[in-house]
Amino acid sequence: MFDLKDLYQEVIVDHNRRPRNFGALPDADRKLEGFNPLCGDRLTLYVKVAGDRIEDIRFDGTGCAISVASASLMTEAMKGKTLGEARKTFESFHEMVTARDGGGRGAALGKLAALAGVRDYPARVKCATLCWHTLHSLLHGGAAPVSTE
Amino acid sequence: MSAERSIHRTRPRPGLDAERVRADFPLLAQQVHGMPLAYLDNAATTQKPRQVIEEIERYYREYNANIHRGVHTLSMRATEAYERARSRAAQFINATSAQEIVFVRGTTEAINLVAQSWGRSRLQAGDEILISAMEHHSNIVPWQILCGQTGARLRVIPINDAGELIIEEYERMLGERTRLVAVGHISNALGTINPLDRIIELARQRGARTLIDGAQAAAHTRVDVQALGCDFYAFSGHKLYGPTGIGVLYGREALLEEMPPYQGGGDMIKVVTFERTEYNDLPYKFEAGTPHIAGGIGLGAAIDYVERLGLDEIAAYEQELLAYATEAARAIKGLRLIGTAAHKGAILSFVLEGIHPHDIGTILDHQGIAIRSGHHCAMPVMERFGVPATARASFAAYNTPVEVDRLIRGVEAVKKVFS
Numbered sequence: 096m097f098d099l100k101d102l103y104q105e106v107i108v109d110h111n112r113r114p115r116n117f118g119a120l121p122d123a124d125r126k127l128e129g130f131n132p133l134c135g136d137r138l139t140l141y142v143k144v145a146g147d148r149i150e151d152i153r154f155d156g157t158g159c160a161i162s163v164a165s166a167s168l169m170t171e172a173m174k175g176k177t178l179g180e181a182r183k184t185f186e187s188f189h190e191m192v193t194a195r196d197g198g199g200r201g202a203a204l205g206k207l208a209a210l211a212g213v214r215d216y217p218a219r220v221k222c223a224t225l226c227w228h229t230l231h232s233l234l235h236g237g238a239a240p241v242s243t244e
Numbered sequence: 245m246s247a248e249r250s251i252h253r254t255r256p257r258p259g260l261d262a263e264r265v266r267a268d269f270p271l272l273a274q275q276v277h278g279m280p281l282a283y284l285d286n287a288a289t290t291q292k293p294r295q296v297i298e299e300i301e302r303y304y305r306e307y308n309a310n311i312h313r314g315v316h317t318l319s320m321r322a323t324e325a326y327e328r329a330r331s332r333a334a335q336f337i338n339a340t341s342a343q344e345i346v347f348v349r350g351t352t353e354a355i356n357l358v359a360q361s362w363g364r365s366r367l368q369a370g371d372e373i374l375i376s377a378m379e380h381h382s383n384i385v386p387w388q389i390l391c392g393q394t395g396a397r398l399r400v401i402p403i404n405d406a407g408e409l410i411i412e413e414y415e416r417m418l419g420e421r422t423r424l425v426a427v428g429h430i431s432n433a434l435g436t437i438n439p440l441d442r443i444i445e446l447a448r449q450r451g452a453r454t455l456i457d458g459a460q461a462a463a464h465t466r467v468d469v470q471a472l473g474c475d476f477y478a479f480s481g482h483k484l485y486g487p488t489g490i491g492v493l494y495g496r497e498a499l500l501e502e503m504p505p506y507q508g509g510g511d512m513i514k515v516v517t518f519e520r521t522e523y524n525d526l527p528y529k530f531e532a533g534t535p536h537i538a539g540g541i542g543l544g545a546a547i548d549y550v551e552r553l554g555l556d557e558i559a560a561y562e563q564e565l566l567a568y569a570t571e572a573a574r575a576i577k578g579l580r581l582i583g584t585a586a587h588k589g590a591i592l593s594f595v596l597e598g599i600h601p602h603d604i605g606t607i608l609d610h611q612g613i614a615i616r617s618g619h620h621c622a623m624p625v626m627e628r629f630g631v632p633a634t635a636r637a638s639f640a641a642y643n644t645p646v647e648v649d650r651l652i653r654g655v656e657a658v659k660k661v662f663s
């Protein structure tokens with residue numbers, strides 16, 4: 096039996112209650128919507144890129160604790176990162192929450208490792224990855240809203 | 245022991261014995277996450293009693309054959325069983341004859357059939373179809389498609405804050421251009437039981453046809469299509485303790501007679517030449533191709549099963565469960581019921597302040613409690629109540645007050661995780 100505490104870790108409960116970098120970014124130079132039509136989770140991601148670097152990143156929207164906490168943690172982790180670093184983190188994160196053994200990436204992901212528990216909840220993986228797919232698409236020039244389906 | 249626990253002591257009473265019903269459902273005797281399963285997602289689909297499972301197995305083991313076309317013994321046996329199921333379905337909803345029972349995949353296909361056969365051949369630009377604001381997507385989208393094809397207009401009868409259809413608004417919307425009124429019997433998202441007598445009577449006075457989406461009703465209340473006076477009634481086998489992939493479209497014979505076929509193929513014809521085809525009699529005109537024979541037979545067994553329990557007994561028992569659950573839910577701080585109609589089926593839709601329904605669903609699952617969280621294929625209802633989704637517990641004849649207690653304790657546990 097999986098321990099519920101592995102999913103709803105303190106970090107997640109905290110970031111759900113007080114999401115960081117929450118609210119629109121007025122001088123964003125890119126923004127993109129992500130949508131999970133199955134559960135109605137909806138977020139908008141705002142990014143300001145300076146040269147090769149994510150200078151600022153914020154989000155707003157509604158969703159479950161996993162999706163809000165994941166977006167909050169993501170914005171924290173991505174601020175100041177280069178586009179290359181962002182892509183690498185996206186890949187590691189994806190591996191962590193989908194690979195059977197977690198891809199052994201948890202340790203390298205710092206606070207983001209709090210979301211490793213979703214691996215045991217297949218119905219919830221999309222909640223955790225919605226913000227990441229949205230970021231990935233946004234950084235690759237995507238303009239169409241991202242959907243999990 | 246508190247007053248709200250008294251339901252345990254007033255049992256057993258004459259009527260339905262849920263513990264005995266449970267014993268018929270092999271699936272219910274399992275553990276999920278180390279806890280006994282409390283299956284409270286019956287509005288999505290019900291579990292199947294062994295009487296249904298065994299009948300389907302018997303068909304495949306003993307008399308599997310194609311129907312309506314063989315002279316051999318197995319084919320005749322299969323045909324007889326399939327047609328017996330049709331007669332049972334006719335009796336079940338008090339249709340005038342078995343010819344009025346068209347077997348389809350489910351409620352969704354039944355509604356699409358009416359839209360494409362009746363609607364497409366009848367409606368013109370400017371005609372109006374009325375639906376309600378609480379409909380399932382399957383009673384919205386087929387009409388939108390039909391409107392796109394014919395230029396007809398889809399209009400939506402509003403609902404009040406309790407989730408009840410506003411009958412005065414409906415009366416005002418009914419007009420000369422109204423050709424069809426299509427509403428649900430019981431709302432899957434809110435539980436509301438619609439006042440069908442009044443709705444149908446008003447429609448008939450204006451000469452409009454009526455279609456009732458009975459997906460959430462057939463297993464929970466007695467349905468009498470002649471007393472209702474509706475033109476079409478649709479329901480699904482899988483929500484009635486029967487198999488998936490089978491359902492019923494009831495249509496008044498005179499109407500079905502006039503309607504063009506829905507699909508072409510085998511079984512729906514009498515004579516085919518390359519110049520001309522003569523269609524088969526009712527209901528076969530609407531049943532092209534080899535049908536879901538095992539499904540039909542399983543549905544017949546499911547109808548036998550609920551008739552044996554008694555629809556009135558089921559309804560009375562489920563109303564008690566609902567009242568018990570509603571009272572307990574109302575006592576939970578931060579819980580808001582979505583759907584508080586005066587007349588409700590045993591569906592409890594709710595949201596918790598600051599906690600998303602998905603998280604409620606996951607945490608309850610951890611305690612072996614299966615509920616549904618999401619928009620319940622009724623996105624306009626979610627919008628009407630200003631929520632992205634709800635958590636929904638929906639009850640059936642095999643659910644018990646003990647399971648309600650577990651649900652309530654489970655919800656308290658959910659709150660603790662986020663406190």
Ligand SMILES: Cc1ncc(COP(=O)(O)O)c(C=O)c1O
Binds near residue numbers: 350430431432460482
């Ligand atoms: C009110 C209502 N209408 C229609 C349907 C569609 O039924 P089915 O998916 O069996 O075709 C459902 C089931 O989800 C329902 O609850």
